[in-house]
Amino acid sequence: MTAGKSYSLKGKRVxxxxxxxxxxxxxxxxxxxEDCTILTxxxxxxxxxxxxxxxxxxxxxxxxxxxxxxxxVGGILANATYPADFLFDNLAIQNxxxxxxxxxxxxxxxxxxxxxxxxxxxxxxxxxxxLLTGPLEPTNEWYAIAKIAGLKLCESYRKQYGCDYVSxxxxxxxxxxDNFNLETSHVAAALLVKxxxxxxxxxxxxxxxxxxxxxxxxxxxxxxxDALVYVAxxxxxDLHINVGSGQEVSIAELARIMLDVTGAKxxxxxxxxxxxxxxxxxxxxxxxxxxGWRPRIGLREGMAQTLVWYLANAAKARH
Numbered sequence: 001m002t003a004g005k006s007y008s009l010k011g012k013r014v015x016x017x018x019x020x021x022x023x024x025x026x027x028x029x030x031x032x033x034e035d036c037t038i039l040t041x042x043x044x045x046x047x048x049x050x051x052x053x054x055x056x057x058x059x060x061x062x063x064x065x066x067x068x069x070x071x072x073v074g075g076i077l078a079n080a081t082y083p084a085d086f087l088f089d090n091l092a093i094q095n096x097x098x099x100x101x102x103x104x105x106x107x108x109x110x111x112x113x114x115x116x117x118x119x120x121x122x123x124x125x126x127x128x129x130x131l132l133t134g135p136l137e138p139t140n141e142w143y144a145i146a147k148i149a150g151l152k153l154c155e156s157y158r159k160q161y162g163c164d165y166v167s168x169x170x171x172x173x174x175x176x177x178d179n180f181n182l183e184t185s186h187v188a189a190a191l192l193v194k195x196x197x198x199x200x201x202x203x204x205x206x207x208x209x210x211x212x213x214x215x216x217x218x219x220x221x222x223x224x225x226d227a228l229v230y231v232a233x234x235x236x237x238d239l240h241i242n243v244g245s246g247q248e249v250s251i252a253e254l255a256r257i258m259l260d261v262t263g264a265k266x267x268x269x270x271x272x273x274x275x276x277x278x279x280x281x282x283x284x285x286x287x288x289x290x291x292g293w294r295p296r297i298g299l300r301e302g303m304a305q306t307l308v309w310y311l312a313n314a315a316k317a318r319h
Contacts, residue, residue: 005236007065007108007164009229015039015063017048017097018070022177023112023170026225027067034229039063049089054096058104065232066109068097068150076139076209076277078184083142090146098153102163109165110232111154113147113240115217115283116140117169125284128169128239137278151240158238167240168231171283175221175302176309187251188218191258192303192310199264206259206266209274212252217282219245220302223295230293244283245295251276261304 014031018024019040031038039061046057048070058066072089079086094111101109118126119134136144151167158165174188182190191208198206227243235241249257255268297305 005164007233007236009034009036009065009233012036012064012107013039013062014065014067015041015058015061016067016069017041017093018068021069021071021073022173022175022179022221023224023228024067024069025177026175026221027069027228029222030225030229036065048096049092051096051100055100055103058097058100058106062104063101064107066097066101066106067228067232068094068109068111070097071112071147073143074179074184075186075190076275079140079142086142087146090143091149094146094150094153098150098157098165101165102157102161107164108232109154109163110228111150111165111167112228113151113167113169114143115169115171115242115244115281116144117148117151118281120278124280125282126242127284128242128287131240139275139277155238155240164236166231166235166237168228168243169240169283170224170228171217171219171242171244171285172281173219173221173224175306176313177221178306180310180314187216188254188303191255192262192307195255195258195262195264195266196307196310196314198259198266199262203264203266205269206255206264208251208255208268208270210251210270210276211272212250212255212268212270214251214276214278215248215280215282216251216254217244217246217248218254218299218302219243219247219295220297220305223297227288227293227295230291231288234291241287242283242285243288244285245299246282246285247295247299248282249299257300257303261300261307
C-alpha cells in the first residue's frame with residue numbers, strides 16, 4: 001500500500017480536541033516530542049456540542065491539524081442506560097468540529113472512531129471493508145452509529161471539498177487516563193479495579209461479567225497515540241484505517257492477568273447471566289503495518305504500568 005502524501009508537523013498549530021480524555025491526553029504526551037504548538041480547549045472555552053463555540057475557537061486559534069479525540073464513551077452498561085446521549089452528543093461533536101475545520105481552512109483532520117463500528121459477526125480479523133456489511137452489536141450500537149456517521153462525514157468532505165481528512169479506528173484501549181468507574185468503564189479498567197479491590201479486601205472471589213469466552217484485542221493508549229501521529233504524517237486516503245495491536249486474549253485470560261499484576265488471590269467467578277457482547281473482535285491492521293508502524297507495549301507490561309498509574313490516581317480515576 002502506498003502512503004499517499006506526507007504531512008509535516010514542523011511548526012504547525014495542532015488542536016487535540018478531547019485532550020482531557022484517555023486518548024486525547026496520550027496524543028498530547030506524544031506531540032510533546034514534535035516541533036509543533038499544541039492547542040487545547042476545555043468545555044468552558046468551547047463546548048464541542050455548541051456549533052457557535054466550536055466555530056469561534058477554530059477561527060480564533062487557527063489550528064492547521066486537528067485530532068478529533070473528543071467523544072462520549074462508555075461500556076455496555078453506559079450504552080444501555082444512555083442511548084440518546086451517546087448518539088446525540090457524539091453526532092453533535094463530530095458535525096461541529098469537522099464542518100468548522102473545513103470552513104476555517106484546517107489543513108488536516110484525524111477523526112478517531114472505534115472498532116465497534118464493525119458488524120457483530122464480521123469475518124475475523126476484521127478488515128476495513130467489513131463496514132456496513134451486517135448488523136451491529138446491539139450493546140453498543142448507539143455509539144457505533146455515531147462513529148460510522150463521523151467517518152462517513154470525513155469521507156464526504158474529502159470527496160466534495162477535497163479536504164485532507166482521515167479516519168482511524170482504534171481497537172480496545174487501556175492505560176493512563178482510562179475511566180475506572182465500575183458503572184461506566186470498559187472491561188479492562190473494570191477488571192483492574194475489581195482485582196485491586198479484591199487484593200485490598202482479601203476477597204476470595206472476583207466476579208466477571210459473562211462467560212469469559214469472548215476474545216478481545218487490547219492496545220496501550222500510548223501505542224495508539226503514536227500510531228495516530230504516524231497516521232497524520234503518513235496517511236491520506238478515503239478509506240478509514242484500523243489501528244490495532246494484534247494482541248488478542250479471552251476475557252478470562254485478561255482477568256487472570258489482572259489477578260497476576262495486582263497480586264490478588266481471588267478466584268474468578270463468571271456470571272453467565274450478564275451479556276458477553278461480540279464473541280470475537282480482532283482487527284486486521286495490516287494496512288497500518290504496511291505504512292511502517294508497529295506497536296511496542298506488550299499487554300502484561302502495559303497492564304502493570306496502568307496499575308501503577310491507577311494506584312497513584314485512584315481517587316480521581318473512579319469518577
